[in-house]
Amino acid sequence: MxxxxxxxxxxxxxxxxxxxxxxxAFSLLSGETTVATLExxxxxxxxxxxxxxxxxxxMKRGGFxxxxxxxxxxxxxxxxxxxxxxxxSIEVAGGRSYRFHRAGVLIPAWKVSSAGGEELLHVEPVRxxxxxxxxxxVVAPRASELADLLVLVGLSWYFIVLAWxxxxxxxxxxxxxxxxAPVSRSSR
Numbered sequence: 001m002x003x004x005x006x007x008x009x010x011x012x013x014x015x016x017x018x019x020x021x022x023x024x025a026f027s028l029l030s031g032e033t034t035v036a037t038l039e040x041x042x043x044x045x046x047x048x049x050x051x052x053x054x055x056x057x058x059m060k061r062g063g064f065x066x067x068x069x070x071x072x073x074x075x076x077x078x079x080x081x082x083x084x085x086x087x088x089s090i091e092v093a094g095g096r097s098y099r100f101h102r103a104g105v106l107i108p109a110w111k112v113s114s115a116g117g118e119e120l121l122h123v124e125p126v127r128x129x130x131x132x133x134x135x136x137x138v139v140a141p142r143a144s145e146l147a148d149l150l151v152l153v154g155l156s157w158y159f160i161v162l163a164w165x166x167x168x169x170x171x172x173x174x175x176x177x178x179x180x181a182p183v184s185r186s187s188r
Contacts, residue, residue, distance in 0.1 A: 036052040068082045088101065097115045100155075
């Protein structure tokens with residue numbers, strides 16, 4: 001699959017599409033053009049690789065008391081997402097910082113904002129039942145030219161997918177009860 005440069009496509013509306021189940025893989029598309037891929041090395045781990053026309057980066061969750069996600073290129077850290085209770089912060093090499101937070105209490109979407117609070121990205125997971133299948137990414141017009149755009153889009157999606165995996169694991173241990181709950185054989 002050919003990967004086109006992000007700078008050569010419409011960057012205002014992007015979408016993540018699940019392309020493989022195990023280990024999980026997603027493609028970032030603008031229209032029908034692939035601009036990046038995000039692939040987990042194995043289902044049980046947090047190590048993933050983001051590939052684009054400009055290079056390949058690894059993403060990995062770390063820390064227990066101070067959880068974070070790092071984006072690395074070879075031996076250099078390009079970005080770090082630090083997880084806090086009510087909001088998360090993204091620090092990019094060169095000193096730029098962003099906020100990453102839920103769009104609302106009852107809204108399953110996430111936002112990336114500038115340090116000053118201006119919304120740059122809106123990322124919304126798309127599901128079928130409890131299964132994550134895709135994600136919509138709306139990029140603010142001002143943000144479409146950001147040098148950090150691919151890092152922000154990739155890092156935010158990585159975080160959302162990892163959180164989804166954790167929710168699925170909990171669901172396996174304690175089945176979901178609600179309108180989307182699967183019907184068990186005993187209740188038929």
